[in-house]
Amino acid sequence: MKTRNLIAIAAAVLVAAPLLNVACNGDNSQTDSGPQNFDGGKDVQVTDTGTNDAQQTDGGSDGAACLTFDNTLVPGYPNNIPQP
């Protein structure tokens, strides 16, 4: 991976972390070797806006906010959710 991309990913991590406040799974199908949570996949589109690693620094406009629902609020989650 090019140094330019590593710098871009590091910047994305720094900016994204306080915004997302959640570890979302990245799109590991890309060639990026970075940590899963910040690998430039769809989950960091909030700041990085790319759909794959090659586009991470391209300033694309396909950003998607990564939010999360706290499934611990769901009774029985994950394997014993009561069946009505």
Place this chain on the structure above:
Amino acid sequence: MTLNSKCAAIIAAGTITLASAAAHAATCANSGLAGTVIYTGGSSAAKPMLKNVSATLAQAGIRLVYISLGSCVGLSDITGTNNAEKSSGVVWDETGTLTDGGVGAEITCDNSAGVALDVAISDVFPSSCSNITLKGTQTDYHGSNQVFSFIVPTTSKHTTISSEAGFVIYGWGGATHVVDTWDDVGHIFMRDPTKSGSYAMTSSLIGLLPSKMKGTIPGAGKTPDVLAAVYGDTTGTNKDKSIGVVSQDYADANRAGTQSTTPVKILAFQDKGSSCAYFPDSTDKTYDKINVRTGLYPFFGPIHLIADTTPTTNVSTVLSYFTRAGLAAAAKKTMIDNEVAAYTVPQCAMKVSRTAEVSPALAITPYDSPEPCGCYFEYKATGKTTCTQCTDNGPCGSGQCRYGYCEAK
């Protein structure tokens, strides 16, 4: 003017109004509006788009009659035998000449003698409704993509919901097993899932049989009733208990931050097993539908038009506007405008396609439109696009100039 004379004037005016209304009360077959009548019926969620399309079809000599029934009822009508529909319908006065309601005025018309639907409109695949099987002579044509959202009051603390949470909320109705503050069946709103495509799709999305869904059906049980019920909980102690599902044409038109008098908040949806929740759009303040178009937001499906495989010429004309088959470029552009204005997503702007009903096992496949329109869609939906403007293929390189913007092909 004395009080009495003023009252008399008011009464006289009211009489004239009533007389006018009576004069306009007509059968849908003879509404007074020009065009060959084509009967459509089913999804109440599709009404805003059909209103837009009606004006376009009027220019092609078609008078669209629409009967709001619910997707599954429309499907039952058209696939059954002797299912004459007697519910009242509406037509839209696109020129504003028939009534004093202005351009696009909705006019209720009578079908009490019973009419046969030419085209059933459904938000869901026919198999999602109970006991529905298309006749061998019928086809499921697909139009633009209808998106759905869980909605809550603008004052609700909630911003997201997961598939698993939806399963418990609607499976248990806020009793015995409760998710957070959704603990009151009186504020867990839904439509009849045996009639409504919105809720048939919801049940599929959260993996719950329609017959197992528990909630309160507000008012007449149509999409606007769910919207009104959720909005009604904006103030008071029930704001965090309230939830419902509506199609995006209603959700977006009444999204918090718009000029709507009944604003609601759209929840980001987290699919089963996913670690992220997504809005249909890139944020809750945009209208780009990017997460629908790329398949990250699963709560969508094509609008289904069920009609004869070998339709009459006029029905074929109606279908062509939705499917684009044989349609001229200008008409295609007009239909994109109609569909975007109703917050649906034309398939030419999609990167994915739904091949079966929404469910935890997503039936979404990559889609490569032969005539992509993503740039024009973005411009129409959001008012801006980064695509290159064009009047011919010159600035588009190996791409194609379409609807004023360079597309990939």
